[in-house]
Amino acid sequence: MLKIVVLGTGNLSKHLCTAFIKAKDVEIIQVVGRNEEDLQQFSDYSPISNDFNAIADADVYIIAVKDDAISEVSEHLSKKKGIVAHTSGAIHLNAVQPDNKGVFYPLQTFTKGKSVDFENIPICFEAQEKESLKTLEILAKSISKNVHQIDSDQRKKLHLAAVFVNNFTNYMYHVGEALCLEEGISFDLLKPLILETAEKIQTIPPKDAQTGPARRNDKKSMTGHLELLNNETHITLYKLLSEAINKAHEKEL
Numbered sequence: 001m002l003k004i005v006v007l008g009t010g011n012l013s014k015h016l017c018t019a020f021i022k023a024k025d026v027e028i029i030q031v032v033g034r035n036e037e038d039l040q041q042f043s044d045y046s047p048i049s050n051d052f053n054a055i056a057d058a059d060v061y062i063i064a065v066k067d068d069a070i071s072e073v074s075e076h077l078s079k080k081k082g083i084v085a086h087t088s089g090a091i092h093l094n095a096v097q098p099d100n101k102g103v104f105y106p107l108q109t110f111t112k113g114k115s116v117d118f119e120n121i122p123i124c125f126e127a128q129e130k131e132s133l134k135t136l137e138i139l140a141k142s143i144s145k146n147v148h149q150i151d152s153d154q155r156k157k158l159h160l161a162a163v164f165v166n167n168f169t170n171y172m173y174h175v176g177e178a179l180c181l182e183e184g185i186s187f188d189l190l191k192p193l194i195l196e197t198a199e200k201i202q203t204i205p206p207k208d209a210q211t212g213p214a215r216r217n218d219k220k221s222m223t224g225h226l227e228l229l230n231n232e233t234h235i236t237l238y239k240l241l242s243e244a245i246n247k248a249h250e251k252e253l
Ligand SMILES: NC(=O)c1ccc[n+]([C@@H]2O[C@H](COP(=O)([O-])OP(=O)(O)OC[C@H]3O[C@@H](n4cnc5c(N)ncnc54)[C@H](OP(=O)(O)O)[C@@H]3O)[C@@H](O)[C@H]2O)c1
Pocket: 008, 009, 010, 011, 012, 013, 033, 034, 035, 038, 063, 064, 065, 066, 067, 069, 072, 073, 087, 088, 089, 090, 105, 106, 107, 108, 109, 110, 111
């Protein structure tokens, strides 16, 4: 049985704990956090504590706090023997202060109130010690079938790619919704298009899947679009992205 302590009570902590309580051979022996109200939500299935100086002894400590607080929180674990693993895509393994360092990064977007199926979520793990690598692999495989040993440089690049495909794409949905609302049209009309865009790159490389006025270099359509935009940021984004698409496909035109 792997004994784990989870530090932090936010989005990822809740989703990870929900997965770990269903896992065989894993026991959450404590959840530690500074937010009393959030902490109470874990009390149904785990002892809880708001005291970072009274952390139980465990095999693995999962630090699920905001990126900037990882180093500071890990300092509370400097006398522990277990693996101290952070969960961030963007932060180097060395941000963890204790010697038995690790990373346990689930590559997915986790949001409050939206459940996820961990089975297919890629979990990227890394550790300083050989034995710790094995332990983190076992822990990752207890909740997912999609487990990868990835070093800090690779993970940071992967996280950057994730920012492009998820964070930036979601902002585009936000802009699309605002444009629909300007005309009193429901954003629902765009949802089948959004789903097909994500679906087709499962089998077609993204470059080949590109369509639209910028790929075809349809100048009149692009000028017409720019005339409809009244937000400077949206105009800048439209021009920048159209130029990038056009450049990526100029040899085909
Ligand atoms: N959400 C995702 O989609 C996702 C995906 C993969 C990885 N991650 C990683 O998971 C980690 C947590 O992200 P999250 O999305 O769960 O963030 P979150 O929902 O904002 O939760 C952050 C948690 O960190 C705690 N915290 C912040 N500063 C602290 C400090 N100085 N000392 C102690 N606790 C502190 C917060 O406590 P308070 O409530 O008291 O502020 C809260 O419990 C991050 O490293 C992130 O990169 C997130």
